[in-house]
Amino acid sequence: MPDTTTTKDFTSIPVIDFSLSTSPETKPFFLSQLQNALINVGFLYLSNSTVEGKVVDEVKRYLPKFFGLPQEEKDKIQMGNSPHYMGYNRLGAELTKGETDFREQFDFSTPHVSRWKPGDPDFYNIWGPSQYPNERILPGFQNALETYLAQAWDLVKELIQLVAEALGLPRDAFSRFFDSDDKMSCLGKLVRYPPVTQDIKSSQGVGPHFDQGFLTILLQASDHPGLQAQNLSGEWIDIPPIAGTFVVNFGRGLEFVTDGIIRATCHRVISPPSTSNTPRYSVPFFQNISLDARLSDPRNKIEFPDEIIQLRDARGKLVDTDAVNFTEFATEPSGKVLLIGRAKSHPNVAERYYPHLFERYFPNGLPDHFKKNAEIQVLS
Ligand SMILES: O=C(O)CCC(=O)C(=O)O
Numbered sequence: 265m266p267d268t269t270t271t272k273d274f275t276s277i278p279v280i281d282f283s284l285s286t287s288p289e290t291k292p293f294f295l296s297q298l299q300n301a302l303i304n305v306g307f308l309y310l311s312n313s314t315v316e317g318k319v320v321d322e323v324k325r326y327l328p329k330f331f332g333l334p335q336e337e338k339d340k341i342q343m344g345n346s347p348h349y350m351g352y353n354r355l356g357a358e359l360t361k362g363e364t365d366f367r368e369q370f371d372f373s374t375p376h377v378s379r380w381k382p383g384d385p386d387f388y389n390i391w392g393p394s395q396y397p398n399e400r401i402l403p404g405f406q407n408a409l410e411t412y413l414a415q416a417w418d419l420v421k422e423l424i425q426l427v428a429e430a431l432g433l434p435r436d437a438f439s440r441f442f443d444s445d446d447k448m449s450c451l452g453k454l455v456r457y458p459p460v461t462q463d464i465k466s467s468q469g470v471g472p473h474f475d476q477g478f479l480t481i482l483l484q485a486s487d488h489p490g491l492q493a494q495n496l497s498g499e500w501i502d503i504p505p506i507a508g509t510f511v512v513n514f515g516r517g518l519e520f521v522t523d524g525i526i527r528a529t530c531h532r533v534i535s536p537p538s539t540s541n542t543p544r545y546s547v548p549f550f551q552n553i554s555l556d557a558r559l560s561d562p563r564n565k566i567e568f569p570d571e572i573i574q575l576r577d578a579r580g581k582l583v584d585t586d587a588v589n590f591t592e593f594a595t596e597p598s599g600k601v602l603l604i605g606r607a608k609s610h611p612n613v614a615e616r617y618y619p620h621l622f623e624r625y626f627p628n629g630l631p632d633h634f635k636k637n638a639e640i641q642v643l644s
């Protein structure tokens with residue numbers, strides 16, 4: 265495997281051992297590896313993290329069980345019934361940059377009560393309770409996912425402090441972007457990417473996009489390749505699963521508040537080929553930031569050491585890419601950016617609960633290919 269620790273334009277993704285961050289002797293090496301990944305790659309594999317192997321194994325065990333439930337059971341908890349964009353989506357019920365993603369998925373979050381009340385901004389309602397299948401149907405499922413979320417959340421809270429240190433900042437440099445835990449919610453997804461079929465010829469598992477918030481931790485829960493990240497030359501670099509690791513990447517929000525020092529790298533998923541007998545499974549976990557945080561507020565500007573700024577400038581400009589971008593960070597509070605992103609991805613939910621956003625982003629109504637795909641599903 266080529267050495268990516270020094271190259272500016274990556275051709276593979278560095279593997280970083282989290283346990284090196286826990287001892288004073290090895291921490292400087294950990295931080296230097298992290299610094300390179302933050303500035304030059306925007307992706308890394310993390311091994312030996314604090315998330316327990318048995319907790320990961322439980323989640324993996326439930327993936328085929330959940331997606332194997334009868335369609336009617338999954339439809340009972342469909343996202344279309346949740347103003348918080350929580351719950352199940354059938355294959356193809358999601359758009360990235362207007363194009364259909366062929367993945368079936370279940371969105372769930374850390375336990376949370378919506379803080380929205382009449383008169384509040386619409387985006388206060390973006391976080392709220394998850395929808396789980398009846399315990400009788402899938403015993404232990406909710407508990408397994410909530411245990412996983414709690415451990416993933418602890419990990420991102422530690423990681424964001426290490427990110428600050430890797431950029432020569434105090435450990436708490438990013439704490440201003442988070443409320444107390446009871447006012448925060450992080451999002452998890454169970455995702456199933458079926459092989460390409462006759463009906464659905466597209467291999468877009470999920471189209472080119474940037475993640476939105478700060479950190480993403482991704483569990484590749486089967487042996488399928490398919491995840492790819494775009495390097496500075498615009499080439500798509502494979503991120504094949506490596507057992508015992510998470511893939512970590514950085515969202516547009518973190519790129520914004522670090523003035524482009526940290527890369528939010530564009531990525532996509534190619535579906536398994538038609539010759540594959542099994543689906544690809546993954547479990548992304550997205551670290552959100554405070555709904556009220558305005559990243560463009562001058563009071564939120566962070567001063568970086570000169571040598572860090574020089575490393576960014578030496579890297580060169582990021583490739584312009586036609587992907588979902590979250591440019592609204594320049595003007596809107598974080599919660600609104602999140603709500604707009606969700607409305608564009610899940611137009612049926614926006615149409616029902618956020619009609620003002622639906623009209624703005626879908627002035628001609630639900631796109632034909634979105635409706636057509638719904639028909640394919642009804643037929644099959
Ligand atoms: O499934 C994957 O491997 C990646 C998914 C992803 O990038 C996303 O959901 O934002």
Ligand SMILES: [Fe+2]
Pocket residue numbers: 473474475531
């Ligand atoms: Fe992503």
